[in-house]
Amino acid sequence: ILNVEQSPQSLHVQEGDSTNFTCSFPSSNFYALHWYRWETAKSPEALFVMTLNGDEKKKGRISATLNTKEGYSYLYIKGSQPEDSATYLCAFPRDYKLSFGAGTTVTVRA
């Protein structure tokens, strides 16, 4: 994989349900992977910076895992709430540049 790819592009979740989605990135020469949440009419907000294979980070109901050998990270939302509706972006740093994936847009239906 040469670029950062995210799937699915969008998903709709019922309030209270859990969901997860994927970020794929180049697995060679891995240094770090960033996750951001971008709510409508707001600025992107940092969620996690992941650096170690097998890393798992958690912030409230949101957690992320990292597999650097195969080049993917999962982001999980447990018990989705309407305020979780946002676009979730992952980003791969290289040479002072963050390359962002296209994002996964999550819509939580009450």
Add this chain to the structure above:
Amino acid sequence: KAGVTQTPRYLIKTRGQQVTLSCSPISGHRSVSWYQQTPGQGLQFLFEYFSETQRNKGNFPGRFSGRQFSNSRSEMNVSTLELGDSALYLCASSLPTSGPHGADTQYFGPGTRLTVL
């Protein structure tokens, strides 16, 4: 601490004009990055500055330029505006501490929405 500020928030220009956008980073942050966001392209990296030096530049034409001042504030300029330059322009600041492939969190400003008519 105050967050990243960007001015102006909204801008309307016509084709052929030029525009300058400003970004003030979080106090103490010395790296400023600029991104362009369009519906079809997502967040695209424009350039990154640290200590008044551009360390990387994205794949944009030479009409896009930037600079950073000694107080870490940054400006970006777009000359000879085209319709396709209509976008949200975001800047982000970071300390940074972790080198070129970094784990430094970037903190984003609210963006400048540029419309080119």
